[in-house]
Amino acid sequence: NAGVTQTPKFRVLKTGQSMTLLCAQDMNHEYMYWYRQDPGMGLRLIHYSVGEGTTAKGEVPDGYNVSRLKKQNFLLGLESAAPSQTSVYFCASSNREYDNEQFFGPGTRLTVL
Amino acid sequence: SQQGEEDPQALSIQEGENATMNCSYKTSINNLQWYRQNSGRGLVHLILIRSNEREKHSGRLRVTLDTSKKSSSLLITASRAADTASYFCATDAKRGSTLGRLYFGRGTQLTVWP
Numbered sequence: 001n002a003g004v005t006q007t008p009k010f011r012v013l014k015t016g017q018s019m020t021l022l023c024a025q026d027m028n029h030e031y032m033y034w035y036r037q038d039p040g041m042g043l044r045l046i047h048y049s050v051g052e053g054t055t056a057k058g059e060v061p062d063g064y065n066v067s068r069l070k071k072q073n074f075l076l077g078l079e080s081a082a083p084s085q086t087s088v089y090f091c092a093s094s095n096r097e098y099d100n101e102q103f104f105g106p107g108t109r110l111t112v113l
Numbered sequence: 114s115q116q117g118e119e120d121p122q123a124l125s126i127q128e129g130e131n132a133t134m135n136c137s138y139k140t141s142i143n144n145l146q147w148y149r150q151n152s153g154r155g156l157v158h159l160i161l162i163r164s165n166e167r168e169k170h171s172g173r174l175r176v177t178l179d180t181s182k183k184s185s186s187l188l189i190t191a192s193r194a195a196d197t198a199s200y201f202c203a204t205d206a207k208r209g210s211t212l213g214r215l216y217f218g219r220g221t222q223l224t225v226w227p
Contacts, residue, residue: 099205100205
């Protein structure tokens with residue numbers, strides 16, 4: 001049981017490049033989330049999903065897109081990376097029946113030059 | 114914003130002392146949760162308290178909730194150097210449009226000196 005995994009762990013992009021971050025969970029959770037964490041800002045929700053095929057915007061969705069084609073996977077896409085997207089990205093998953101306790105992945109450190 | 118806010122932002126204590134962190138929030142909640150984050154790692158769930166509970170214990174952790182004041186506190190007793198980490202509160206809001214979301218505060222950085 002791996003829990004929540006994220007790929008890649010580190011990435012450096014140039015401004016304007018695109019990339020996809022992959023999150024996978026093996027706990028059969030309905031809900032999945034993408035957060036970004038910046039110094040002094042805590043965790044900010046980018047997008048989330050309450051089930052396969054659904055997505056919703058969080059606090060800071062601009063510049064990001066997401067897809068949840070399979071229940072166990074939640075993809076975060078950056079179409080045209082900007083230096084302001086330099087951050088640490090965390091994926092999490094949860095189930096409502098367990099009080100929405102969230103399980104986090106190890107994070108992806110992204111630098112945009 | 115429904116975000117929880119932790120206080121203090123930073124706390125520095127000696128091993129063996131107790132550490133108390135506070136969290137305030139703005140809206141009605143189903144539950145309030147505390148998470149821990151070691152440097153460079155993902156968050157780990159510590160303890161959850163439901164809106165109809167006032168106090169909860171788990172090992173060296175004690176959480177209280179006062180829904181009338183919209184506040185919670187996390188007490189770590191007999192702190193150890195290994196407790197050094199950031200601690201976040203998160204609220205599970207009650208209203209329909211926000212189902213499935215947790216609202217995280219900015220965290221308290223706890224440093225425990227040997």
